[in-house]
Every structure is written in C-alpha cells, then in structure tokens.
Amino acid sequence: MPRPGQRRTYATFATYYGSIDSHFRVPTTGADLEVPDGIAHFLEHKMFAKPEGDVMDQFAALGASTNAYTEYLTTSYLFSTTDRVAECLTILMDLVQRPHFTEENVQKEQGIIEQELRMYLDMPGDRVHSNLMRALYQKHPVRLDIGGSVASIRTITPDVLYRCYETFYHPSNMLLFVVGDLDPQQVIDQIAEAQWDKGLTESQAEIVRYLPDEPDPVAEAWVEQVMPVSLPLVSIGYKDPVSRLEGQDLLTREVVSDVMWGVLLGKASPLWSRLYEEGLINDRFGAHYTAATTYAYSSMGGETPHPERLAEVLAEELARVAITAEDVERQKKSQWGGFATLFNSPGDLAYQYNAWHFRGVDLFQFSDALASVSHKDVEARRDEHLQPVHRAISVIRPESS
Amino acid sequence: MRGLGQDKPNHDPNAFVGATEQGIGVYTHATDRFKTISLHAVWITPLAEDTASVTALVPSLLRRGARRWPDWRSMEMRLEELYGAAFRAAVEKVGDQQLVSCHLEMPDGRFLPGHPDTLAAGIEFLNHVMSEPHLVEGTFPPEAVAQEQETMTRRIQGIINDKAQYATLRLMQVMAEGRPFGLSRYGRVEDVATVTPLAVTERYWEVSRQAPLLFFGVGALDGEALERAVRATWQPRPAGVGMPPMAPVPGLHQRNLVVDEQEVNQGKLNLGYTTGARLPDADYPALMMYAGILGGFSHSKLFVNVREKASLAYYAYARVDGVLGLMHIGAGIEFKDFSEAMRITEQQVADMAAGRITEQEMDFTRRGYVTSLKTTEDSPGSLIGLQMQRLLMGGGLLPADLIPALERVTVEDIRRVAEGVSLDTVYFLTAKGEGHDVRLPVS
DSSP: OBOTTOSOEEEEEEESOOTTOOEEEOTTTOOEEEOOTTHHHHHHHHTTEETTEEHHHHHHHTTOEEEEEEOSSOEEEEEEESSOHHHHHHHHHHHHHOOOOOHHHHHHHHHHHHHHHHHHHTOHHHHHHHHHHHHHOSSOGGGSOTTOOHHHHTTOOHHHHHHHHHHHOSGGGEEEEEEBSSOHHHHHHHHHHHHHHTTOOSOOOOOEEOOOOOOSSOSOSEEEEEESOSSOEEEEEEEOOOSSOOHHHHHHHHHHHHHHHHHHHSTTSHHHHHHHHTTSSOTTOEEEEEEOSSOEEEEEEEEOSOHHHHHHHHHHHHHHSOOOHHHHHHHHHHHHHHHHHHTTOHHHHHHHHHHHHTTTOOGGGHHHHHHTOOHHHHHHHHHHHOOGGGEEEEEEEESOO | OOSTTOSOOOOOTTOOEEEEETTEEEEEEEOSSOSEEEEEEEEEEEOOTTTHHHHHHHHHHHTTOBSSSOSHHHHHHHHHHTTSOEEEEEEEEETTEEEEEEEEEEEOGGGSTTOOOHHHHHHHHHHHHHHSBOOBTTBOOHHHHHHHHHHHHHHHHGGGGSHHHHHHHHHHHHHHTTSGGGSOTTOOHHHHHTOOHHHHHHHHHHHHHHSOEEEEEEESOOHHHHHHHHHHHSOOOOTTOOOOOOOOOOOOOSSEEEEEEESOSSEEEEEEEEOSOOTTSTTHHHHHHHHHHHHTSTTSHHIIIIIIITOOOSOEEEEEETTTTEEEEEEEEOGGGHHHHHHHHHHHHHHHHTTOOOHHHHHHHHHHHHHHHHGGGGOHHHHHHHHHHHHHHTOOOOHHHHHHHHHHOOHHHHHHHHHTOEEEEEEEEEETTOSTTOOOOOO
C-alpha cells in the first residue's frame, strides 16, 4: 500500500495459522496430527533462531526493528524501518521461510516462554478474558490460551514443530503486506523472484483443519477467579453461533454489530451515562464484536464494584432501550472517522488488513458495508444476538471480599 | 511581538512554528501527511502533595460537561458528529511537574464525505470545553464531583492490578523518599476524599488563569487561525509566570533493597539508578547510547544475557528518564532466580563501566535510535510529545541534531557517562513467603 511522505515502511508476513489449529492433516504425508496447545506461539518464537544466530541481529544491523505475534487465527512476523526496505524484505522472507529447530534451542525457549505465560497469569485483564472464552465455548479451541500452558509447552519437540511448519508456512497459506512510501510493483517483483528461486511457487495440497462441533449454548454462565486486585473485574460475553462465516457476510455482520454496540453502549448512549453515574463502570468500559470464520462473540467489561448488579442492569436494559434512526446515523459517522484514522498508523492498518484478508474481506469493502447499514439491520441484530442462553460472565474478585 | 515566524528557520521535519508569550504558547506543525488533525493543550503546574489530587480531578470534571454540552452524553454526541473525534482530558506527570492536558484528534475533513471543516469545529470545541466548564451555582456539580472522586480513588487503588506498573511506581516512591517525583500523578487516596466541589472549582480557576498554557496543533491546519483563536480565548498569565525550572534529582541511597510480597506468579525485579545526565546536557546522547546498549533493544546486553543466554526472563530492559536523569532496569523472573538475575544484570552494568562494548553493539544501537528518531515525524503524538518535552526542559535536541550527536558518541564517552551511573535502589516484588531470604549480592 503506497503512502507517499511516510518515513516508516512497515511490513508483515502472516500465516493463516494460529492457536486454534491444533488438529489437522499434514499435506505432505496425508497423516492426521494433534499437537500440543500453544505450539503456534512457540513456533513463532523459534523462527527467529538460525544456525548463524538470531535474525533480530540482521534487522538491527540495518537499523530496523522486528517482532512477531500469535493470535487465535494467525501468526504474523513484522519489521519497521526507514530505509533499505528491499534488504529488510529479504530478511523477513528468510526469517519465515528457513526454519531451524534443534533439541537444544527448543529446550532453551521453554524457560523464556514459561516466564511469558507467568507474566500473563498475573495480568487480571488477560485472565478475565481467558476465563470468559472458557465459559463461552464448550469445545472450540478458541477457549484455550493462545500460548498454551506451562505443562503443554514442555511437551513440544523439534519434530512436531517441523510438522506444523510444513503444513502452515507454505506461501499459498500466507500474506505479505507492506505499507510505506514505495512502488508496489517493485516490491511484488522482488518477492515473486525470491519465491521462484526458493521453489515456492507451486500450490500445496489443501490444508484440512479439524474442529470439534461447538454446541450453541455456553459452557458455563458464570465463572470466577480470585486475584490480588483492588476491585472486581468483569467481562461479559455473548456467543454468536456461526458456521463458515466469511467474506461479505462476515463483514456485514461485523459492521452491523459494531454499530449496534456503539448505539447501545457507546459513550454517547443513555445507558452508558446511567451506568457511569451509578458508579458501575469506569470511563474505559466498552463493548465490541469479534468475528472469525468458525467463531464469533461480543464482549464488554472492565472494573466494577458490583459485578452482579452490572450484569443485571445490562441484561435488562440492552434488550429494552430504544434504538433510533438518528442514533444509527450518528454512530455511522463516528465509525467513518475511526476507519479514516486507521491510515495514520501503519501497525494498526496492517493488522486490520491482515485480519480481514484471512476472513475473505478486502479492507476497502468497509465503506460500502458501513454505508448500507440501516436502522432495521441494527434492531434485527440485537434481537438475534443478545440471547440469555448465549451469555457468559467472567469475574475476577479481590482476595478479601 | 507576534508569535509566528519568530523562530529561526529550521528545516527539521519535526520542527514546530510558534512562540510563548505572556505564559501562553501556541505551536503548530502544518503538514498534509496525516489523515487527522491533532490539537493538544496543556496546563503546567508543580506536582505537590497537597495539590496533586485536587488538580488531578480537574480534567475529569472538564470531561463531564461544558456550558454548551452540559453532560457527558451531549459532549459525546457532539464528538460523534465530529466524525468520531477522540477527546481526552487527562492528568500527566513529567518529572516533578503535573500536567493537565486536553487532547482532541479528529479526522481531517478532506477525507470525509462532503469535506466538512472539522478543524474550525475542533478548535471551538477544545477552547470551549477548557474555558467554560459546566458549573451549577458557581461550582462543578456536586454529584459529578462525588462520582469523579470515587473513580479517582479506584484508579489509584487499581495501580496494584498491573504488577509491572505497580513495581515501577514503588521503586520511584522508594527512591524519591517524599520528593514530588515519587508521587502518583493522581495524588493519594486520602487527599482525594477531602476534595470539595468548591475546592476543585477554585483549583480549576487558579490553574486555568495562572498556570503556563501550551497549545499544539498538528495536521493540515492554519497556524495563524489557531493562534488567533487561542489568544482570543485565554488571558495572558500573571507577570513572572514562566516555565517552571526542572531541577536535577540527586540520589538519596546506595544499593538500598526493598522487597514486597504479594500473591503473584512471577517476580518483578526493578533497579533504579541515578545517572547525572539529563535531556539538555551535552552528555545526554552518550547516556542514550549507554542505556540502549545495556537494555534498549533486543540486541542489548540485558536481553541477550538475561533472556537469550540464561532463559531467566521473557523481558529485560533498561530505560532512561531524561527529565529526571534516572535509569530504570526491569525484568520479570522466577522468585528463586533473584540472586542469579541480579548477578547477571550487575555484570552487564560493570561491563558498560569497563567499556567492554563491541563495535557491533555500538553500530546496532545507533541505527536503532536513528530509525526510531526518523519515524517521530510519522506520528502526531510523538511530534507533540517531543516538542513539549523540549519546552519543559528548556532544551534538548531535535532528531536532525540528535542523530549526528549519537553518531559522534565514542566508547570512551560512554565509559565516562557510566562513571556517573549509580545504583540507588533495588525493588523486588515476590510471592508470599518468598521474600525473607532475599539479599543483595555484595558489589
């Protein structure tokens, strides 16, 4: 994506492979495989290791910075630089396309990732979300932590890392996104030539992913955990049962749901003011919708002195408050501004582009999708989505209360 | 004297045009690089125990309503009409100063259907919200004050929820020993409780009429229009009001150890150092190189030795506070690994002091900084932050001058700077029952 005048060039190389892909058929052998939880994230860490050292040093030598992150659906590798873009692209491709896993380097990483997981265990915001996902889903692997557990990562071996790599890191399952002051054709030519040289231009056999059938109802309606926090923390989720949601359908559902939450519970809504004035929420409280092909849900939450009372008021009022046509139009304007602002931040832009791409959506479909949202769509969405049987609540409570 | 055009021409793409007159500064960076227009206004007031809490409540109450948009909801509706403009009123801390800031970021009308003039509407909004708060019988509404007191109390108590942030604040408290920079920007819970509607209203008038006020604008905007609007709204500050001097912070301890216990899964190791160098000082670029090589990047000594070689941590970093001249090292570790992590960390600091620095470490660190300095101009927030810091400190280099200064730094310069780096305090947050055996290694 050309952005004339921008100093930074930012690139992501992402694979459609995340924490939920723990059961699949290996295309090269045709054998089915179940792998330890957290392996996609482990693999992400280990891609930086090469026989000659850490790839980070190659980026550092060019003054570029690099990072990577793993999510439920995807794993992304990135760099950010101000010059020598072509060299950075070569390193990025090499980083992702030349695995080097050994007994020794795998064992070493276990200590580092164990500290990463322990850090998350002390983060109440992370825990309240993790517990919510376990409450919303009975079987779908989105209910498990992206990084796995201290126990599960200890069972990871170089061999199983290679099986995952061979399955999911083929270019036909990946996307390179580059944003900066650049000539797109030049970037495309460079990548095409490099992939040709590496013999990676043939498509591989289709990846078969196995997911358990997820029943519609939630696993548990209310879950709690005690932690050293000052106030209870709550996260309320509505599961949205979906089967093969993608492309235009997914985008429409996402945009309508986001407008719905903006109207019902945005900061300009009467309900938000009421909750704030009753002291049930703080100014960071908000609701949003997440859609993927095999799962979708809404979640909302934050600190509250009274989780029960907050849940009760929300359950009553969300179903009841009026949605007016003016509310919908004002909310659409606000969403417009949010979309325009996205283009200020290369990182946010790349993130959104990738997320939609792997869901069969093109970024620039957004404006039409938003423009077509009607008052009736929003009302219908509420009736369909906000059902008590699909709701789960996760609470973190202070030690003493 | 007019404010505009007084600065000598500066071709640094990070430069702002503007000046401070009679305690009010208006600085603009006009560019069409962004899809947004950012306006940032800030009052500067000394951080002090007796006024910290009442001052911290001011932005919370400005956010609650203005004369034309008297409650939260009408203000939010106005922002949605401005195409989802983001408005933030906040209290911040820079060194020993407390900042009351109002920030508005809105999409540039050029990129919106119908090309509305969002800039004029935005300037009007910000000026109005800051100068004409919603008052009832002369004070902020008592219910709103009570709610914001409650929210502020929870916010202060909630610092404990983020263990890394909590440990950092505790380290600063211990190092400060009562000096203002150790205070939370929100003040203390017991002081929040005693604030009355009259007290916070009086504090608002005091700050808004007397504190130095800085306005910044970034985006496709007309600096003169912003300047006119600001000077028409705000009275000059009283004679003698200027940027407060920021004094260096001397260390009060040597290798002081403080250990806290909580129900946690991971220990937080935090080391606080005094450095003797601050932003405007000639040695500051050398201090940046020092901290960068020690722990600013993933090629740095701490990351390589604590994480990559010893597998003791997921994160390990060193950061400099250029305003106070302090350095902070942080790492998340196993409780039992305290001594080992301390030993490795202090070994890295000792290596820096001995000048055991490779050409590669110098090169990578320089390049890392250069890239990040060049990208300052991609972000309105970074541009404003840098400009404000320079005004507050009365100096400091812009990227165009800082980059060559970093390139000139030698290992010998770093070794000299290292002589001024001294370990003041070690703070360790560990699990219940794990704290009694924690001892510092002998240096």
